[in-house]
Amino acid sequence: MKRQQPLHVILNVTHRCNLACRYCYYSKEMATKPGHMSLEVVERVFESISRSSATAVDFSIHGGEPLLHTPSYFRDLFTLQRQYLRGRVTQNSIQTNGTLLDETFIAAYEAIVGADTHLGLGLSLDGPQAVHDGSRRYRKTGGGSFHDVMRGLDLLHRHGIQVAILAVAPLPWPDCGRDLYQFFKALPNVHLVDLLVPSGDSFPDAPEGSLTKMYTELFDAWFFDGNASFEVRFFCSIIQALLTGSGTLCTFQEDCVINNIMLSIVPDGDTSFCDSFTEVKLGNIWTHSVDELAARNHPERMRFSVVERRRIEACLFCKWFNVCHGGCPAAHMPGSRSPHHFCSEYQRIFSHVDARLREIDIAASHGLGEENLTRLVNPRLSDHLRKLRYGREHGGHQGGDTAGGTGVMKQAAPVLKSQSAVGSLSRKDRPATTLPAAQPAAGKQHIGDFQP
């Protein structure tokens, strides 16, 4: 069958980086297999995709730090892409730490976009200087990278280039939610913020509840902002899931390795299904076709899926299952019965978002309907959900991130599910606890008491 959703390919174009961030999930892989990805490997990837059944492909140019390559590398990369994948729907994003942005890269970027290639930029920036430099330091000197990132951001702004910000939640500052929001809002050229949950052992000293405090405060600042200038993907995904039964983030996808087909390719062509699980090898781009590597029923995907089912067994008893589906498997701590390091914090965050939606009378039964969307204050949130609805109604490529480039981090296409009531939002739709006036065919069973 023809592939329904876009294939997501992460090209890890280098395993070198000029920074050494404290929470880097990729440092081991970089140390084991150092080096750049040659254009021969890149060409092989494009050529194999051109022979595959994939009709739409989202590329994330990742690393390491991609901008350690010369600007001509990117020109050549996209020339090859146009050459091999003409006629297919392609989207691209480069994920950079922003320290190496300069005029020569901007010139290359503008030439690539000018040649009708969709290319977004994602920039890693955790927040104000104290927050950012606490985690994101130079490998050689140990100094903070904040000033260089801001210089790069300013350069992009002067050229009118929009970016998506990728921030890892700075847990040592749990009270910074509102300040963090204001900081990002003050940046002139940001259309999206992706607030990532750090891996479990990144901030061992952060007290329990830090994530909840930071996220709920930031959520309130964003959710009630009538002049919001960007989407926050994590929150958009939660709200989408509460209203439709499934979210967008790959970390919220049920059985992600089967339902969200991704290929993470490293410089030597070895391919895994996720850059958090590079140790699981699907094959190598020189010896396996993209169709083989991307097969839903690849033995390694099937094996992983069997293990996943067991990890999320307890999640089936959770009222928020339809929001996170157990969360990212990479956040599971070996030996723990808890499916996700931040499980209890996630539940509190979901509960907070759910309560806010109910406060303004948003009903899950109305899904993405205008009855709900007109109640939202934040224009970027309602626009996002409208685009999503349009995408669903017209069965096209997903609508959330099409304008202005994306800083896509392993982002999944939405699963086209029928709308269903979910979580506590549907409570009001359930029959009353006393003898209901109608048979329970319309809702869920509540054991009734007979009251004449």
Add this chain to the structure above:
Amino acid sequence: MNVSTQGLLRFQAAGGEYVFSGHTGLLLRSSPALDEALAKPSSALEEKLGTCLYGKHQSQRTLRVGASKQTPLQNVTVFVTNECNLDCSYCYVRKNGISNSGRMSLDTFRSAMELFSSCFDMRRRVNILFFGGEPFMNLGFLKGATGYLDQIAERDGTQFTYSIVTNGTILNQEVLDFVVRNGVSVVVSIDGSEEVHDRTRPFRNGKGSHATVLRNVGVLSQYCNLAARVTVCDLNTDLVRLYEDLRTAGFWEVHATVVSDANAASADLEPGLSQLRQRLREMEDHFLANVREKRLVRFGHVAKYLKLIHLGYRSGGNAKVLPCSAGYSSFSVAANGDIYLCHRFNNVADVRFGSVADGLNWERRENFLDTHQVSARRGACASCWAAAFCGGTCYHTSYAADAEMRTVNELHCACAREWVLSALRVYVSMSAEERCVLENIG
């Protein structure tokens, strides 16, 4: 004591007494006020009670058999081969006198699929169930069939899913590749402990097959979620032990059915049922203890029944009017290209609904479906509180007992009611938070 009158069931569980309406799916806590209203309904209560407890009567739930091309095809059971390397005590292939040499050809299969494609709506998901005999004894056919359906999927947009019922004794790299690459749902027939299994399911040379099956299950379970299909010959089977042993062996879920030809219409059913009741009580406790640990026991139809209790009958959508989809949206294709109600009837002329050569016999199919709905079964189905769950006993259990399909196999009927009652007892014992699981499982 459980009293069932007019489609209502009164039962005790979790320290309370409840009334369940088989008509509407409503559950009520028992109370003096309810008892009084049920005993002497006043005219004021009549309407309220009538709607809530009696709503739509089973006999009003009927299925209108759609015309050609309107029914979505759900399942095609393909009788891959009659050959088998086992010699099971209850094998109906042998009992029904089905020849032991038939092998389906790819040409027959292709013609059958073309016929179904011209007769039914195949725009959505269609499951192909490979059956036998032992289907892995004809692996070449299986590979050819899935290869052919890949082309049909590409051409018509049909999404094919595959399942296979195997005895689990045949596994090599080629078989494993086939299963994994095609995402086949594997159902392994296994009868529990080594002692029981080796008695009912020996190899042709008389040697037990249990050890071989378990070895293969260990390998397969790394790649897919295996289902065990257990044929229960003894109603006193320790269900908890059976389930846990099979889970330990690597199975993800366990389905148990009482042996098809077990019928004791003339004998006293009560001693056996009493044993089953006790075993079900143990299973209920086990189920609830696991729920408290946030683990779902995937045994029998319990989860499915609980879901139906929880979500209601959805205006009749989920209430069963037939025991299964056989003849309506599911068919069996025999090795010679004949089309039957289901694989258990692959040589019974009354339910031969046509053939690859002659096309589908619409009249016979429609007549069968009209006369075998739960409201028309020769038994107490029309007023039974469990009818929406069971839809009438399996045609084959009736046929095995009475040589006809409209009757009700009394033992199977009684067992079905015990299973549903068991689910009701579990349901009222679960907390509202725990019932969340019923909304999250497929």
